Amino acid sequence: MKLSTKARHAITAMMDLAINDNYKPVTLADISQCQGISLSYLEQLFAKLRKSGLVVGVRGPGGGYRLSRSPNEISVAQVISSIDENVQPQQEHTELSLQFDDRCITHQIWDELSTKIYNYLDGVSLGEFTQKPEYQALRQQATGGNRSHMFPKRSAA
Numbered sequence: 001m002k003l004s005t006k007a008r009h010a011i012t013a014m015m016d017l018a019i020n021d022n023y024k025p026v027t028l029a030d031i032s033q034c035q036g037i038s039l040s041y042l043e044q045l046f047a048k049l050r051k052s053g054l055v056v057g058v059r060g061p062g063g064g065y066r067l068s069r070s071p072n073e074i075s076v077a078q079v080i081s082s083i084d085e086n087v088q089p090q091q092e093h094t095e096l097s098l099q100f101d102d103r104c105i106t107h108q109i110w111d112e113l114s115t116k117i118y119n120y121l122d123g124v125s126l127g128e129f130t131q132k133p134e135y136q137a138l139r140q141q142a143t144g145g146n147r148s149h150m151f152p153k154r155s156a157a
Contacts, residue, residue: 025064
């Protein structure tokens, strides 16, 4: 399983929504500004997230996006799968397709590892992250309306 840049940005944006879950919808412009992700790129990601049923749009003044259900009900794997459709675990090889050479055995090991990683990420919810103390502090900042510091960008290393 490969975690693409698209998937990392989608997870970051979904975390932003999860942190604000009980307060107000979040605009893509706010996410763009806070995360340093291009607005047009976020629009493409959110089209897929909306199509997958993970987010809902709220129209009108004070509108934006919200999670479609509780952060505890949305797994990291669901976010990744909605953005990168081909990250689902590989189907196991049938006995007819197995060839007993090094390449096939290595491929089978990578398939098994990919499945384990996917299963792990499927067991991790956005809500689990928002319960961590560092995210609770960000949530408190969000209630004060200070989005510029709500979910800080990573510094370039």
